[in-house]
Amino acid sequence: MENTVPTVYLVYGFTGAGKTTFAKALEQDTGAVRFSADEWMARLHGSNPPAEKFQEYCDSIGELIWDMAALFLKRGHDVIMDMGFWSRFSRDQGRAFAAKHHADAKLYAVTCSEDVMRKRVLKRTSELPFGELVIDENAFELFKTRFETLGADEEHIPIDTSL
Numbered sequence: 001m002e003n004t005v006p007t008v009y010l011v012y013g014f015t016g017a018g019k020t021t022f023a024k025a026l027e028q029d030t031g032a033v034r035f036s037a038d039e040w041m042a043r044l045h046g047s048n049p050p051a052e053k054f055q056e057y058c059d060s061i062g063e064l065i066w067d068m069a070a071l072f073l074k075r076g077h078d079v080i081m082d083m084g085f086w087s088r089f090s091r092d093q094g095r096a097f098a099a100k101h102h103a104d105a106k107l108y109a110v111t112c113s114e115d116v117m118r119k120r121v122l123k124r125t126s127e128l129p130f131g132e133l134v135i136d137e138n139a140f141e142l143f144k145t146r147f148e149t150l151g152a153d154e155e156h157i158p159i160d161t162s163l
Helices: 019-030 037-045 051-074 088-100 114-127 137-144
Strands: 007-012 033-036 079-084 104-111 157-160
Touching: 007 019, 007 088, 019 033, 019 079, 019 104, 033 037, 033 051, 037 051, 037 079, 051 079, 051 088, 079 088, 088 104, 114 137
Parallel strands: 007 079, 007 104, 033 079, 104 157
Antiparallel strands: none
16 A cells, blocks of 8 residues: 655635635645634634634634644544635644644645625625634724734645636
C-alpha cells in the first residue's frame, strides 16, 4: 500500500466570497472531510447566537473542529478547513497545524467583488438556509475591519467566484 501524505485545505476569504460553496465542491472533487465553523455554530447555537456569547462559542467549536481534523489526518484522510482564516495569525496556525500532523497545506483564496459579497450575504440572511448565520449590513461593515489580506509571501491558489 502506498503511503501518501494527507492534505489540509485552508479556505480563506471574506464573508460572502463563496468559501463554503467552493469547499463543498472541493469536498466532492477530493473526497476530503469538510469542516465548516458556521455550520457547526448554526447547528449548536442557532443562526443568530447572542453577540456576548459568540466568541466563546466560536472558540469551543474551533477546538472541536481542529481536534476532529487531527484525528482524520492521523488516519491519512485529507481535510478541508472552511474557517475563513481572516488573520495572518490564523493562516500561520493552519499551516503549522498541517506541519505538526505531517500533512501538506494548500491555501485557497476565494474572492469576488465587495458588491457581490454584500449582495450574497444580505440575500442569504433574508433566506437563512440551514448552516448559515445572520449577517446584516452593520455586521458586514464591522467584519471588513477584521479582515486581513494575504501577505505577498503567502503562497495560495486564487479562486475567483465572480459570475
